[in-house]
Structure formats: structure tokens, C-alpha cells
Amino acid sequence: MNYNANAGGRPSFGRKVKRVSDVNAMGYTPFEQGGVNVQQNLYPDIDPDLNSFQSGVPNNAPYKSQGFSASPKASQEQTFNNYGAQPPYPNVNITASPTPNLGVLGQPMVQNMAMQYGQQLAGAGKTILKNEVEKIVPVSKLKYYFAVDTKYVLSKLMLLFFPFTHKDWSVKYEQDGPVQPRFEINAPDLYIPTMAYVTYLLVAGLVLGMQERFNPEQIGILASSALAWCIVELAVYSCTLYITQVETSLRTLDLLAYAGYKFVVSLIGGKSGYYACLIYTNLALAFFLVRSLKVQVLAESNVQDHSYYGAQQPMAGHKRRLYFLLFLACVQPFLSWWLSYHLVVSELVSSTSKTSDGVMA
Amino acid sequence: MTFTLWNLFEASLLCLNAVCILNEERFLSKIGWSAKSANVQGFGEYSSTKSQLFNLLHSIRTVARIPPDIAEYSYNYI
Numbered sequence: 001m002n003y004n005a006n007a008g009g010r011p012s013f014g015r016k017v018k019r020v021s022d023v024n025a026m027g028y029t030p031f032e033q034g035g036v037n038v039q040q041n042l043y044p045d046i047d048p049d050l051n052s053f054q055s056g057v058p059n060n061a062p063y064k065s066q067g068f069s070a071s072p073k074a075s076q077e078q079t080f081n082n083y084g085a086q087p088p089y090p091n092v093n094i095t096a097s098p099t100p101n102l103g104v105l106g107q108p109m110v111q112n113m114a115m116q117y118g119q120q121l122a123g124a125g126k127t128i129l130k131n132e133v134e135k136i137v138p139v140s141k142l143k144y145y146f147a148v149d150t151k152y153v154l155s156k157l158m159l160l161f162f163p164f165t166h167k168d169w170s171v172k173y174e175q176d177g178p179v180q181p182r183f184e185i186n187a188p189d190l191y192i193p194t195m196a197y198v199t200y201l202l203v204a205g206l207v208l209g210m211q212e213r214f215n216p217e218q219i220g221i222l223a224s225s226a227l228a229w230c231i232v233e234l235a236v237y238s239c240t241l242y243i244t245q246v247e248t249s250l251r252t253l254d255l256l257a258y259a260g261y262k263f264v265v266s267l268i269g270g271k272s273g274y275y276a277c278l279i280y281t282n283l284a285l286a287f288f289l290v291r292s293l294k295v296q297v298l299a300e301s302n303v304q305d306h307s308y309y310g311a312q313q314p315m316a317g318h319k320r321r322l323y324f325l326l327f328l329a330c331v332q333p334f335l336s337w338w339l340s341y342h343l344v345v346s347e348l349v350s351s352t353s354k355t356s357d358g359v360m361a
Numbered sequence: 362m363t364f365t366l367w368n369l370f371e372a373s374l375l376c377l378n379a380v381c382i383l384n385e386e387r388f389l390s391k392i393g394w395s396a397k398s399a400n401v402q403g404f405g406e407y408s409s410t411k412s413q414l415f416n417l418l419h420s421i422r423t424v425a426r427i428p429p430d431i432a433e434y435s436y437n438y439i
Contacts, residue, residue: 224366231369243413 145190145257155185156192160264161281163288193260197226200263200339226263229335233259240324258289258328262336278340282333290329380418381425395419 133139159166204222208214234256262285389395394415 221365225364228364228366228369231366239417243410243417 142190145188148189148191152185152189153192156189157264159185160261160288161284163284163291166291188257190257190260193257193263196263197260200226226339229339230256230259233331233335237328240327259332261285261289262332263339278337282336285336286329286333289332290325377421377425381422381429385419385422 201219201223205214205219208218237259383389385395
């Protein structure tokens, strides 16, 4: 039999042996063909006749692209290998003039080459831009938080308002991060807080309009005010976690998500039963927060860190974590009350004064 | 009540200023709020809250001192 020393764990990158009828599906193979072929395969949906066109164009076309002029012969052979079924195109324009002739622009094959070159430049620019932006704002991590679907949103909202019967609060993990919120109801997301924030602004505008103390600047003021509170809260939580050296698996965006859930709660407020609604929903929110964060903050007993001295450290600061959790759970209802207070109380006052006026009149 | 983003920015700027102004070696060491006072910690052990806080303030101070130091230097150079 074939004795193959590393048959066991050989990673299957670059199926080297695969024959070339399927090169466009293979994508980037670093070691098989030269760089020239990479450029050719970036745009598989372009008419494959183009490749044989560009290999047939003479070398001194006015557009000296980096890769094309490298080895048009080699590429020609490879394209004949790749698209073996196609008939070789007659090289019509081999008679090349040494000086760049702009009349050549009119010909379709040059135009096609120019278009392809431009597209490749655009593609390269796009990848560079994406990498740079990724360093400033981690977009791919953000995408995780918005991967939700309707079922998740509905069940999460139900959980926010009635968390008392939910049994299992743990979050399932994938290889390195938690499972997407689409599949795991206990995972935090940023979609609900964002939507709740916007809804809060709109409802606040509505309520202010009903009290006839609305002007368009109020929306802007409310927006920046609520956002400022969120940022302050986030900063306080992050600093507290850092200073007390509590080790959690919560990321900063997780904290932002949990801080944003209170917008959902602050939306609920009626005229008459304002305080009752407030107290109930805030209790529910506090319960929800404590339960869902308890799993991530407190139960770190599985994560023992083995210090260099060999002995396992006892879980430091169990009390600290508890205090942090309670602090978080108390601040959120307070802030949600603060956010909705100035909107509703005057409404209560104005409504009672109106009814009294009605009675008096 | 209306605590806008601008107010937040102002407040944070003032707090940062306060942190930077208090000179460590002249003033804070006397109180005992300095990060340089002798607290020998092993590598794997958890340091106390106070030392963590003072280390944080010290690092903030180091970073946030850069523009005022540049301004001071150029001012003396004129």
C-alpha cells in the first residue's frame, strides 16, 4: 500500500491535483499557477472569451498593466489549458505599432482589456479599503450582533417582559465565540437595542406632541441625551470591570447590548398606571439582566487560571462580581425611569389638570 | 436634565484635565495615591483595587500629557 507519512492530519488546502476545468471554482491557489492566473480568475462571471482575448493582444498596448505584460505567452498557454474546449482565437492584431496609438482605443478587445483592468483595480482598492476600515471599526464583529431573525426578536422581547419562567440561561458556544443570536436565544444582540432606541425617540416625540410642547429640536436633544447616558453607562461598566479585574467573557459590545435593552422597557408607560407599569417592567428587566449576566459573570469557576506558581488560584473576587452584577441591575431601572420620567409625568399633570378644568367648566 | 453629548464631552474633558493636573511625585505620593509607591506584586496574583486604579490613572496621565507637553515645549521655545 502507499505508505504516506502524514496521511493523518494533512490539511486540505489547495487541491493541487485537481484538473483545470474547474479553476474558476477553486479560487486562489497560492502555489499552483503564477500570479497571472490569479488575476484572470478573479472575475469568473466575465465572459471567458476575454481571457483568450487578452492573451492575444500585443504587448505594447497603451495600457501596461502590472500583471498582463508579465507573460502573455504563458497566460496564453494557461488559458488554452483552462478553457480547453474553446477554439483558439485568431490573433488579429499581432502587427503592433511601436508608438502608442490611441486609435486602438476603438477596438473592442482593447476596450475589454481596459474594462477588466479597471475592474481589477477597483477590486484591489476595495479590499484595501475594507482592511483599513476593519482596523478602525470592527465591522465583522458588528455583523454578529445583527444576525437575528423574527423568531429570535419575538422570543427575546417576550423574555424581557416575562423572564420568570425561563429555565436555561446559558449560551451555546461555537469554536471561539458564542453562537449567532439567530440560533441562540440567550445571546445578546444589538438589533433590539438599536430599534428600541429609535422607537424611544419617536414615541417621545409623539408624547411631547400630545402635550403640545414639541419642537423639532427636542428630538435631537433627546437623541443625544439618551446616547450620552448610554455611553456614560458603558464607560462606567468597562472601567469597573477593568479596575476590579473581574474576568468575564463579555465583550464591550455585549455590554452595550445589555445597556440598550432598557430602552424597550422605558417605552412602556401608560397614563394612569404609569408607576405600576414602570415597576413591573423594571423588575422584569432586572431579573432578566441578573439571570443572563449571572451565567457569564459569576460562573467562571470553570475558568481557573493556573498561575505560574502551579497552584490554582481561588476564584478571586466572587463578592466583587456579585456587587458588579447588582450594581448593573440597579442602575438600569433607574436610568430607564430617568429616561421616561420627564416625558410622562408632565403628561399626567396635564391630563389631570385638563380633566379638572373640564369638571370645573 | 438634558444631558447632551456635548455636555458629556465637556465633562469628560474637564475630568481628564483634573487627572492630568495633579502632579504625581509632588503631591499624590504624599497622600499615598501614587502608582509608584512600593507594592510588590507577583505576576500571577491579583493586585488590589487601589493599585489597579492608580495604574490606570498613571497610564491615562502619561498618554494625555502629550499635547500639553508639546504646547509647553513650543511655548518655551518661542
